[in-house]
Amino acid sequence: xxxxxxxxxxxxxxxxxxxxxxxxxxxxxxxxxxxxxxxxxxxxxxxxxxxxxxxxxxxxxxxxxxxxxxxxxxxxxxxxxxxxxxxxxxxxxxxxxxxxxxxxxxxxxxxxxxxxxxxxxxxxxxxxxxxxxxxxxxxxxxxxxxxxxxxxxxxxxxxxxxxxxxxxxxxxxxxxxxxxxxxxxxxxxxxxxxxxxxxxxxxxxxxxxxxxxxxxxxxxxxxxxxxxxxxxxxxxxxxxxxxxxxxxxxxxxxxxxxxxxxxxx
Amino acid sequence: xxxxxxxxxxxxxxxxxxxxxxxxxxxxxxxxxxxxxxxxxxxxxxxxxxxxxxxxxxxxxxxxxxxxxxxxxxxxxxxxxxxxxxxxxxxxxxxxxxxxxxxxxxxxxxxxxxxxxxxxxxxxxxxxxxxxxxxxxxxxxxxxxxxxxxxxxxxxxxxxxxxxxxxxxxxxxxxxxxxxxxxxxxxxxxxxxxxxxxxxxxxxxxxxxxxxxxxxxxxxxxxxxxxxxxxxxxxxxxxxxxxxxxxxxxxxxxxxxxxxxxxxxxxxxxx
Numbered sequence: 267x268x269x270x271x272x273x274x275x276x277x278x279x280x281x282x283x284x285x286x287x288x289x290x291x292x293x294x295x296x297x298x299x300x301x302x303x304x305x306x307x308x309x310x311x312x313x314x315x316x317x318x319x320x321x322x323x324x325x326x327x328x329x330x331x332x333x334x335x336x337x338x339x340x341x342x343x344x345x346x347x348x349x350x351x352x353x354x355x356x357x358x359x360x361x362x363x364x365x366x367x368x369x370x371x372x373x374x375x376x377x378x379x380x381x382x383x384x385x386x387x388x389x390x391x392x393x394x395x396x397x398x399x400x401x402x403x404x405x406x407x408x409x410x411x412x413x414x415x416x417x418x419x420x421x422x423x424x425x426x427x428x429x430x431x432x433x434x435x436x437x438x439x440x441x442x443x444x445x446x447x448x449x450x451x452x453x454x455x456x457x458x459x460x461x462x463x464x465x466x467x468x469x470x471x472x473x474x475x476x477x478x479x480x481x482x483x484x485x486x487x488x489x490x491x492x493x494x495x496x497x498x499x500x501x502x503x504x505x506x507x508x509x510x511x512x513x514x515x516x517x518x519x520x521x522x523x524x525x526x527x528x529x530x531x
Numbered sequence: 532x533x534x535x536x537x538x539x540x541x542x543x544x545x546x547x548x549x550x551x552x553x554x555x556x557x558x559x560x561x562x563x564x565x566x567x568x569x570x571x572x573x574x575x576x577x578x579x580x581x582x583x584x585x586x587x588x589x590x591x592x593x594x595x596x597x598x599x600x601x602x603x604x605x606x607x608x609x610x611x612x613x614x615x616x617x618x619x620x621x622x623x624x625x626x627x628x629x630x631x632x633x634x635x636x637x638x639x640x641x642x643x644x645x646x647x648x649x650x651x652x653x654x655x656x657x658x659x660x661x662x663x664x665x666x667x668x669x670x671x672x673x674x675x676x677x678x679x680x681x682x683x684x685x686x687x688x689x690x691x692x693x694x695x696x697x698x699x700x701x702x703x704x705x706x707x708x709x710x711x712x713x714x715x716x717x718x719x720x721x722x723x724x725x726x727x728x729x730x731x732x733x734x735x736x737x738x739x740x741x742x743x744x745x746x747x748x749x750x751x752x753x754x755x756x757x758x759x760x761x762x763x764x765x766x767x768x769x770x771x772x773x774x775x776x777x778x779x780x781x782x783x784x785x786x787x788x789x790x791x792x793x794x795x796x797x798x799x800x801x802x
Binding site: 287290297 | 758
């Protein structure tokens with residue numbers, strides 16, 4: 267009988283402006299890595315595009331970013347797009363999004379095990395435990411923990427300590443250093459999984475947008491269906507790149523006005 | 532027809548394509564963008580020519596599979612095609628011969644579309660006669676075949692016995708090259724350090740790939756052997772094909788182990 271692996275769902279938050287083959291690679295690499303630890307079984311992946319309220323320069327409307335992500339993931343049998351975060355009125359802290367998905371996963375789990383209870387109402391002993399949720403990100407994400415006022419200390423503790431991180435790195439970035447540079451992250455290093463992407467691939471959404479602005483090809487960097495969508499809706503022009511220029515990023519604005527207070531109500 | 536006389540270009544890429552990856556396909560896109568950006572060229576066709584099994588490279592799987600994967604990967608392209616000619620030859624074919632073959636084909640195709648225009652045809656013949664044996668750019672009536680490759684191929688010109696000097700003269704001198712640079716290599720330096728390449732520097736179009744996209748087929752094969760995902764590095768159709776046919780195993784990687792590469796074998800043979 268196989269050892270009991272912990273079922274795992276991977277959540278990636280980000281702009282996905284637009285989604286690229288690299289984003290989808292993150293999921294593939296993370297899944298392979300977590301399986302190879304022998305302790306986990308990846309059962310799902312979630313792409314959660316950030317809401318328009320994030321205020322990042324060049325961010326196109328969430329409805330487009332969601333549509334493109336859906337097109338890109340059409341052919342995936344385990345990764346889906348979730349619109350909850352993008353539908354919230356204001357920008358949502360990563361931890362709040364994680365709590366939402368965790369709660370949703372728990373509810374689904376309880377409903378499905380509820381159907382498999384024995385006569386005394388106990389869950390069937392052969393059912394697997396409730397899937398855990400971990401945050402999937404790139405190495406540059408770890409560096410954001412060092413940016414003043416971008417993260418609340420409590421939240422870093424919760425993301426790294428309670429949930430856990432899977433960080434995929436590439437190129438010259440050294441995530442081990444980012445972990446070492448943070449006391450909180452170091453304390454939870456056993457819960458931070460570092461995955462090395464061996465392909466020297468610096469494809470980024472920023473570069474894709476740049477190429478599109480200049481009328482250059484992005485074929486084979488993002489799915490054909492997404493390229494078509496972009497052309498149909500004429501996204502990613504010089505104008506679109508100027509959106510939110512000069513605006514303070516929402517997390518910085520929000521956290522600066524309420525120092526030390528927990529922002530989860 | 533616009534007044535500007537753009538030279539029509541066909542791009543030819545030779546290689547193992549073992550397997551073909553998104554990076555190979557990107558090379559074509561980058562080359563096309565670069566050439567058309569100069570305002571002098573219009574890229575009309577791309578040809579992928581997988582090498583024959585007689586090349587004897589370690590880990591090279593059968594040409595029929597490599598061809599099919601390349602075909603699957605170009606399904607969604609309206610200008611890049613795959614041609615089996617090279618892979619169907621019983622012996623390994625020098626790259627210069629492959630270039631010559633496709634150049635001839637390209638001219639014939641152009642001629643067929645011009646056959647009805649007798650004036651143009653006569654003009655063509657005069658140009659052909661004048662340019663016979665010339666070492667200048669083989670550019671017939673605004674039509675050119677260029678050899679497309681990565682900087683590593685350019686640098687392989689320096690490997691002893693891998694290339695015949697006259698072949699390099701022909702490919703670079705007579706036809707032209709489009710070379711996609713990878714990080715970590717300095718192809719300009721390589722050209723500078725080679726008198727031959729320096730002579731032909733006008734025929735070498737260097738395309739700087741700003742966004743590193745080094746999907747090495749060797750590492751793709753390694754991942755496959757280890758049961759790791761290569762999705763989004765190769766087109767989906769190719770990933771499925773590989774899985775369906777269980778290509779790329781420890782055994783397949785041992786093929787031709789210890790065998791001398793065909794070009795080196797040929798060039799070191801006592802004639």
